[in-house]
Amino acid sequence: MTTANLVTDTRNEEVAQLVERLRRGNVRALARAISLVENNSPLAPHILSSCFPHAGNAVRIGVTGSPGAGKSTLVNRLAQSMDGSVGILAVDPTSPFTGGAILGDRIRMQESLGLSDDGIYVRSMATRGALGGLARSTADVAIVLEASGKRTIFIETVGVGQDEVDIVRLADVTIVVLVPGMGDDVQSIKAGIMEIADIFVINKSDRDGADRLEKEVRAMQSYAAEHGGWIPPVVLTIASNGAGIDELVTAIVTFREWLFADGRGQARRRAYWRERVLEMMRGELMREVREHGFTDAELDEHASRIAAGSENPYDVVPELVRRNFRVS
Amino acid sequence: MTTANLVTDTRNEEVAQLVERLRRGNVRALARAISLVENNSPLAPHILSSCFPHAGNAVRIGVTGSPGAGKSTLVNRLAQSMDGSVGILAVDPTSPFTGGAILGDRIRMQESLGLSDDGIYVRSMATRGALGGLARSTADVAIVLEASGKRTIFIETVGVGQDEVDIVRLADVTIVVLVPGMGDDVQSIKAGIMEIADIFVINKSDRDGADRLEKEVRAMQSYAAEHGGWIPPVVLTIASNGAGIDELVTAIVTFREWLFADGRGQARRRAYWRERVLEMMRGELMREVREHGFTDAELDEHASRIAAGSENPYDVVPELVRRNFRVS
Numbered sequence: 001m002t003t004a005n006l007v008t009d010t011r012n013e014e015v016a017q018l019v020e021r022l023r024r025g026n027v028r029a030l031a032r033a034i035s036l037v038e039n040n041s042p043l044a045p046h047i048l049s050s051c052f053p054h055a056g057n058a059v060r061i062g063v064t065g066s067p068g069a070g071k072s073t074l075v076n077r078l079a080q081s082m083d084g085s086v087g088i089l090a091v092d093p094t095s096p097f098t099g100g101a102i103l104g105d106r107i108r109m110q111e112s113l114g115l116s117d118d119g120i121y122v123r124s125m126a127t128r129g130a131l132g133g134l135a136r137s138t139a140d141v142a143i144v145l146e147a148s149g150k151r152t153i154f155i156e157t158v159g160v161g162q163d164e165v166d167i168v169r170l171a172d173v174t175i176v177v178l179v180p181g182m183g184d185d186v187q188s189i190k191a192g193i194m195e196i197a198d199i200f201v202i203n204k205s206d207r208d209g210a211d212r213l214e215k216e217v218r219a220m221q222s223y224a225a226e227h228g229g230w231i232p233p234v235v236l237t238i239a240s241n242g243a244g245i246d247e248l249v250t251a252i253v254t255f256r257e258w259l260f261a262d263g264r265g266q267a268r269r270r271a272y273w274r275e276r277v278l279e280m281m282r283g284e285l286m287r288e289v290r291e292h293g294f295t296d297a298e299l300d301e302h303a304s305r306i307a308a309g310s311e312n313p314y315d316v317v318p319e320l321v322r323r324n325f326r327v328s
Numbered sequence: 329m330t331t332a333n334l335v336t337d338t339r340n341e342e343v344a345q346l347v348e349r350l351r352r353g354n355v356r357a358l359a360r361a362i363s364l365v366e367n368n369s370p371l372a373p374h375i376l377s378s379c380f381p382h383a384g385n386a387v388r389i390g391v392t393g394s395p396g397a398g399k400s401t402l403v404n405r406l407a408q409s410m411d412g413s414v415g416i417l418a419v420d421p422t423s424p425f426t427g428g429a430i431l432g433d434r435i436r437m438q439e440s441l442g443l444s445d446d447g448i449y450v451r452s453m454a455t456r457g458a459l460g461g462l463a464r465s466t467a468d469v470a471i472v473l474e475a476s477g478k479r480t481i482f483i484e485t486v487g488v489g490q491d492e493v494d495i496v497r498l499a500d501v502t503i504v505v506l507v508p509g510m511g512d513d514v515q516s517i518k519a520g521i522m523e524i525a526d527i528f529v530i531n532k533s534d535r536d537g538a539d540r541l542e543k544e545v546r547a548m549q550s551y552a553a554e555h556g557g558w559i560p561p562v563v564l565t566i567a568s569n570g571a572g573i574d575e576l577v578t579a580i581v582t583f584r585e586w587l588f589a590d591g592r593g594q595a596r597r598r599a600y601w602r603e604r605v606l607e608m609m610r611g612e613l614m615r616e617v618r619e620h621g622f623t624d625a626e627l628d629e630h631a632s633r634i635a636a637g638s639e640n641p642y643d644v645v646p647e648l649v650r651r652n653f654r655v656s
Binding site: 045048049052266269271274276277281282284285286288289302304307309314317318320321322326 | 376384597602605613617622627630634642643644645
């Protein structure tokens with residue numbers, strides 16, 4: 001047996017044990033597997049390949065909205081209302097400018113609600129250092145969470161950019177959380193938001209302006225594209241005292257039944273995997289290129305010539321690719 | 329002559345004329361070239377290849393900071409203080425949640441300052457639909473702007489996520505704009521910001537708390553990493569009345585001289601192109617794969633099987649890449 005084989009076998013054995021332990025509900029094994037996946041460890045592909053056959057049965061609920069909309073509190077309330085084991089991914093794509101803010105909120109939340117004794121697994125994910133993008137690593141971590149037996153996975157993000165939209169695509173159900181008096185009016189929540197929201201929540205609905213905000217959202221819906229026949233309901237909540245949470249759970253269940261009743265949910269997942277396979281191929285291709293076709297020294301040379309203006313990247317790169325790679 | 333050749337020749341001729349016109353200062357040609365590049369038209373590679381030899385001589389100034397920090401007003405003031413022709417790229421990665429907000433500001437700004445008669449070309453760029461990412465298209469549009477003879481290019485972004493950090497990498501000089509009393513205190517402007525700021529601006533510095541904010545920024549610097557020997561200055565401005573703008577221009581000039589004096593600026597540009605070439609290769613490889621190796625029907629089949637759980641993407645994708653693709 002070669003050394004390479006020996007290393008591979010040891011790795012496979014290590015991964016097999018780790019995945020078995022996380023599947024039996026070992027939280028430390030789960031946390032370790034997630035860290036390895038998040039950090040793109042050499043073990044990550046093995047872990048994901050071993051987890052995938054045990055994934056795919058959870059409901060994924062995306063929750064997004066402006067900072068300060070009370071998403072964490074809302075998600076915690078929802079998590080406690082769900083049947084079966086729950087995982088929460090708190091994704092913060094807003095660093096470096098507000099880096100850590102959400103994590104801080106989360107920790108406070110967890111303490112105040114005592115979630116850690118509840119079988120609810122909470123994981124914060126930040127942008128910085130997420131190789132291949134935050135959407136990629138969130139998707140992979142969700143696979144690991146599902147393999148660990150979670151029946152519901154909340155993916156909570158701050159709604160500010162393209163990152164969210166990509167992350168939200170992972171979800172079966174997308175909840176957009178608005179708050180009265182935070183500028184979340186018709187001017188700012190434009191067409192884009194209508195496309196991604198399956199359910200609107202107006203949180204902190206005891207504040208002034210909740211009625212007006214509700215009317216504005218409903219008015220937008222009247223001229224919005226049809227969303228495949230589903231008109232996103234508007235649910236008023238006060239997450240801090242639990243008001244409206246039951247109604248929101250009902251809305252989630254109703255939407256989910258509608259979604260999977262005639263194949264729409266399955267189509268959504270197929271569309272998701274279509275994009276994801278392309279993205280995985282892109283990553284895999286680059287790995288091949290970096291390993292076999294293109295040394296760091298060559299790359300540096302091209303970069304120097306381009307920076308000096310003596311080489312035109314828009315001519316050179318297509319030529320390099322055509323010269324060095326064959327698609328068969 | 330084949331039809332394909334004829335089409336190619338017609339395209340090349342069309343691009344040559346367009347680039348010639350934009351180089352002579354024709355604003356409509358410039359706008360059209362930018363739109364073609366932004367929308368990833370089939371002409372885009374030709375346009376970029378034709379523009380690149382005439383680019384690389386402008387100073388690129390990145391301006392980022394929280395929404396409401398007064399970046400647009402500041403950039404307009406700076407633009408009017410610069411020698412030579414100026415281009416402004418107002419990048420809004422925050423859609424869909426605040427989509428169009430910055431564009432709205434910009435239009436108001438332009439009207440109130442009468443910039444359109446000033447030789448200052450302003451272009452708003454939004455995330456949605458930007459194929460290959462906003463950083464990619466901003467970089468390409470900057471090349472076109474430079475080819476049109478702009479000597480200074482401002483790249484203005486709302487500082488909230490990874491998109492900004494990527495966009496900011498295009499700049500020679502990065503200005504981070506803070507404002508007193510907007511939560512831009514030491515809690516929220518964490519380590520990440522120190523790495524990207526070459527110059528700090530405290531705008532609306534007639535507000536309460538400007539002194540405290542200045543002290544906090546300076547205090548962070550005392551234990552921050554060295555930034556290669558440059559300690560980012562803190563410039564107090566009131567963009568609305570022009571106070572501090574001269575000092576800011578001086579800071580920009582000083583930083584730029586320092587940056588290019590001993591090769592740091594050149595190294596920065598090399599590092600940028602190194603990443604960019606890799607990214608361009610990734611895009612080019614995927615185009616090859618999509619054109620020659622992998623039909624939409626095949627992709628759909630894999631997506632269906634994966635969504636149904638009967639195929640494991642973490643096994644299949646690496647295998648597909650190895651099977652279809654040769655490094656020669």
